[in-house]
Amino acid sequence: MLLLEDVAKSFPLPDGTRLQILDIPELRVGEGEQLVVMGRSGCGKTTLLHVIAGISLPDRGRVEVAEREITQLNEVSRDRFRAANIGYVFQTFNLLPAFSALENVLLGMSFAAGRTDTSRAEQLLTRVGLKDRLGHKPAMLSVGEQQRVAVARALANRPRLLLADEPTANVDTGHQQQIVDLLRDTCSEENIALVLVTHTPDVASQFERVERLEDLNQVARSA
């Protein structure tokens, strides 16, 4: 389902040198498998997700999602592929303030051509417990509710891979478990592969497969 081979990513520094962030010889995630990647802040967890999602391209290496080598796709194809196959849950929810909960979910669908499905959006929001909040804008929702909308949005296009970037970082303890259960159960039910990055051991402990980025990433290992 997901394969990273010899993936390296660096960023330019003002002095002209480059800061190496990722150097991953290999990472594999199977169909429907759930992987938690742990690591300290700033170790490259978000960059890893960006590279997997095709938001940024690696300096070298190969990234394959659902049997498509996205590193070989041009930007437009990557965008289209991402819209259709990859769901993304951000650390800060990133709901669009102008749109209602339902519209935020539909927005996720509208970028994947021909996939706008209001009934599925309503179904997803019902599943995350927001049946009565469909028309509410993000500002009218609690933090936990906002993150649940973000999860529903990420699942809207029936992705084959769901990427979750610290999904519980901004949620109080009471809601943390709710979010984790939601992600884990939904991905299981829909056979969606999950890559969740977190620095919270309590969250990681609830998944079978947990990897430390320091172990995967040669840069982090040598740091």
Next chain:
Amino acid sequence: MSLLRIAWRSLVERRLSSFLTGLSIALGAALVVAVLVIFSVIERSFSQAAHGYSIIVGAKGGRTELVLNTVFHLGRPIENIPWSFYKEFSEGRFSRAVKVAIPYCLGDNYKGYRVVGTTPELFSELEYAPGRKYEFHDGRNFATDGFYEGVVGYLVARRTGLKVGDTFAPTHGITTEEGQGHTHDEFRVVGILAPTGTPNDRALFVNMEGFFLLEGHAKGSPQPQGPDGSEAEESDEAETRAESNDGQAGSAGVSNESNAAVGDHQNETSAADAHSGHQGHTHNREPLPEDQREVTCVLVRVTDPILGTHLPNVINEGPVAQAVSPLRVTQELINTIFQPIRWLLLVLTTLVIIVAGVGMMVAIYNTMSERRREIAVMRALGASRRTILMIVLCESVMLAVLGGAAGVLLGHGLIRVANPFVVAMTGVSIGLLEFDILEGLLIPGLVILAAVVGYLPAMSAYRTDVARVLSAAP
């Protein structure tokens, strides 16, 4: 969710900024609409002012002058043409080619408004606009045998307070300054014209027979004098003009023979005036002999359009008079005077719109920095750069279209609100649905402008570095 809906929600989210930007576009568009509609109405009322007849026959001289003083009641009449020449149209050699020939006699005014001596056929035979016959706001047309009856234009009635049954005494001369206060006999108002939107709203029309009988109006009659006994200053000029025209032309309103004795009504008789409204006043009821008559000009409608082009040539080749096409002269006036002003104003209003467009660009561009994250999220959700570019362009175009549409409504609404004042001032009524064909270009023009000015902020959105924005703290 369509791009338009996404763009719309974005505009609504920033409603104050969107409203102000749209308002600036609307005001610019309203100005364009106002300029277009007002000039369209002016042009139409100008070109229709001479509707109903195709030729004006008057003394030789300036073509424009003849049209201005006949159609628009402006300037000074050139000279007069003999009654016998007018008869050529009614029963002479031109009569077979002529459907209607209306004589016009000028030379007097009432409180500064032109008094026209004519026949009732002016209102019964001619239309003032295509398919629109003269109507009377009050009263009726003057009768052929009602020598001292008159009809008052709508604006004159409003401004002077004249109403049916009132009397008015024309003053010698075509302006209040001329004639030095010499006042003629009174005419009785028998009708007030309904508004026509033509210069005839600003004139009074009296029976030509009565007009001829006024002091100094007969050919060869002495010039009337003012209250101080001085002769009207018109006379010297008239004499000079008469001499230069082989002594043929006397003014229908002003006699050329200034050396004659001053007297009362030249043809006054003891017959009492039969019509009401004249108190202690007597009028001559015998028509002026034809050899003493002159007219200023004749409005001619020909029986056949081909004759309409042939007849002027025949008249112009003769020594007595000239024939001009009022439509052609009016069009020349429009082209040389109104069109340049119209284009100048259009350029200015277009500049106003362009400035508003630049304001729109700045407004949208300024929102880009606060929308970076929103754009990055949409990109992360799968929106392509092109999609983002299109969303921003849609916002720009929607603002322009909505602002433009509001401007069109605002422009027409303002014109509608101002209409009573315009009617009171000019007699021209501008309807709510008066459109100019160029208005059809306004919205497409705004769309192009919006696409151009929206391109800079759209490119800024297009170039958003998704990974960097998403990695940064919100």
